[in-house]
Amino acid sequence: MRSIIVEIVSCVIGIDTDFKFPIMPEVQVEMNKTFLSEINKTTIKKVAHVQSKEAITQLSIEQLFDENTNKTYEDKYFDNIQDALKWCNS
Numbered sequence: 001m002r003s004i005i006v007e008i009v010s011c012v013i014g015i016d017t018d019f020k021f022p023i024m025p026e027v028q029v030e031m032n033k034t035f036l037s038e039i040n041k042t043t044i045k046k047v048a049h050v051q052s053k054e055a056i057t058q059l060s061i062e063q064l065f066d067e068n069t070n071k072t073y074e075d076k077y078f079d080n081i082q083d084a085l086k087w088c089n090s
Helices: 025-039 055-066 081-088
Strands: 011-015 046-050 074-078
Touching: 011 081, 025 055, 046 055, 046 081, 055 074, 074 081
Parallel strands: 011 046, 046 074
Antiparallel strands: none
């Protein structure tokens, strides 16, 4: 008999600190149709973002996730990974 272990992921952390350019609107639309719609089908309940230092880049990331009108998760933005981890574990 084979055993299968399934780990349910309830939180992911996106480390956006290395993003140096904004996500163009047409790319945001495509990502919303593909990537974000797939997240909606998972067990993920929280998405933590460690923010980019580039203001325009950060705005485009927030726009991307805000446009996901069918989101099945809560998302929140943080200045550092420690705070993101604490929120994920709460």
